[in-house]
Amino acid sequence: SAVISQKPSRDICQRGTSLTIQCQVDSQVTMMFWYRQQPGQSLTLIATANQGSEATYESGFVIDKFPISRPNLTFSTLTVSNMSPEDSSIYLCSVEDPSGRINYGYTFGSGTRLTVV
Amino acid sequence: ELKVEQNPLFLSMQEGKNYTIYCNYSTTSDRLYWYRQDPGKSLESLFVLLSNGAVKQEGRLMASLDTKARLSTLHITAAVHDLSATYFCAATNAGNNRKLIWGLGTSLAVNP
Numbered sequence: 360s361a362v363i364s365q366k367p368s369r370d371i372c373q374r375g376t377s378l379t380i381q382c383q384v385d386s387q388v389t390m391m392f393w394y395r396q397q398p399g400q401s402l403t404l405i406a407t408a409n410q411g412s413e414a415t416y417e418s419g420f421v422i423d424k425f426p427i428s429r430p431n432l433t434f435s436t437l438t439v440s441n442m443s444p445e446d447s448s449i450y451l452c453s454v455e456d457p458s459g460r461i462n463y464g465y466t467f468g469s470g471t472r473l474t475v476v
Numbered sequence: 477e478l479k480v481e482q483n484p485l486f487l488s489m490q491e492g493k494n495y496t497i498y499c500n501y502s503t504t505s506d507r508l509y510w511y512r513q514d515p516g517k518s519l520e521s522l523f524v525l526l527s528n529g530a531v532k533q534e535g536r537l538m539a540s541l542d543t544k545a546r547l548s549t550l551h552i553t554a555a556v557h558d559l560s561a562t563y564f565c566a567a568t569n570a571g572n573n574r575k576l577i578w579g580l581g582t583s584l585a586v587n588p
Contacts (some may be wrong), residue, residue, distance in 0.1 A: 360521075390574060399565065401578045402519075451518060455574065464509050464521035465576065472516075 365468030481580030499565035
């Protein structure tokens with residue numbers, strides 16, 4: 360299965376600032392998914408990022424607040440902009456198995472634990 | 477719209493006991509996933525179930541899928557403390573968008 364390197368693993372940020380989270384995959388993948396997981400909660404999909412096109416955002420998430428870049432098939436960034444304490448959460452990126460072997464499921468990055476003060 | 481319901485949400489069990497976690501989904505889905513998450517960690521893929529009647533086993537965990545009932549189960553046999561974690565099921569819409577719809581998770585505590 361794919362291996363994802365996600366950075367940073369955690370950060371404490373001041374309100375009003377922005378943080379960019381990076382995910383690097385060891386294989387080329389068509390779609391990358393960005394999730395938010397609030398403490399003790401399930402995962403909420405923020406957006407799906409395809410290379411060469413604009414990301415597709417889920418209801419409740421907008422590009423101005425969560426801009427995404429996908430410059431190539433192995434890399435993506437998610438920026439959390441103009442942060443408030445309500446943005447404190449774990450952010451995760453995810454990909455399907457690049458070989459198309461569906462039995463492997465989706466692989467997740469190690470997560471970014473964000474605290475906004 | 478596909479929705480996924482998981483129960484129970486919290487489960488405390490003794491070592492050596494058996495138990496089942498249930499995952500119901502509301503509309504046709506072509507794939508059902510089970511994941512494990514340890515506190516402060518990312519998600520680990522456990523099982524991918526693709527067809528009606530599919531059964532997969534890994535150690536003390538066994539997952540099954542009944543597409544007619546729109547139900548998947550994760551059965552724990554002779555639980556041990558190391559199985560303490562949160563378990564999520566997720567399903568994808570039949571189609572091409574490959575978006576996972578997640579259950580709320582089952583927080584499992586296995587006590588001595």
